[in-house]
Amino acid sequence: MYEWIKAFHVMAVIAWMAGMLYLPRLMVYHAEAQIGSIQSETFKLMERRLLKGIINPAMILTWVLGLYLAWTAFGFKGGWLHGKILLVILLSGIHGFLVGRVRAFAEDRNDKSPRFYRIINEVPAVLMALIVILVIVKPF
Numbered sequence: 001m002y003e004w005i006k007a008f009h010v011m012a013v014i015a016w017m018a019g020m021l022y023l024p025r026l027m028v029y030h031a032e033a034q035i036g037s038i039q040s041e042t043f044k045l046m047e048r049r050l051l052k053g054i055i056n057p058a059m060i061l062t063w064v065l066g067l068y069l070a071w072t073a074f075g076f077k078g079g080w081l082h083g084k085i086l087l088v089i090l091l092s093g094i095h096g097f098l099v100g101r102v103r104a105f106a107e108d109r110n111d112k113s114p115r116f117y118r119i120i121n122e123v124p125a126v127l128m129a130l131i132v133i134l135v136i137v138k139p140f
């Protein structure tokens, strides 16, 4: 049973990360598009669907299954696990920030530059690399 839960945890992680890497990339182009243009309206639709259809449910599933694994197999003990949970909280914070940006774009009140979204785009990638090292290598 544990291995099955882990398999679904990793599937949820892949879906969440795919969305977290793609959404800010969409915003780089959206920030360059003219307000009211067809491109801008299309980006709004893409952002909303990606968020509601993939990123939000994948994050919830990742958390629920991850907490189950942490509780049943490790009793929430281990430096690597505490480090991992801390980094996942940071990742969830970025997620929350992006939800706010989707709303701002939807209401045509984006005030950030394409460069800003390009930089934000790197953060989930760095966090993901650190999280995977912690859970696989378990260095402490």
Ligand code: HEM
Binding pocket: 006, 009, 010, 013, 017, 062, 063, 065, 066, 067, 069, 070, 071, 073, 074, 084, 085, 088, 091, 127, 128, 131, 132, 135, 136
């Ligand atoms: C709070 C949320 C999370 C918790 C509590 C959690 C906890 C866990 C636990 C306890 C395991 C089992 C480790 C083992 O059997 O050795 C696991 C597996 C795994 N987790 Fe998470 N996780 C969370 C979120 C994430 C995220 C966001 C990622 C990646 C970005 C991730 C990537 C993985 C991977 C790749 C594995 C498989 C490791 C293996 O091969 O054993 N997890 N997780």
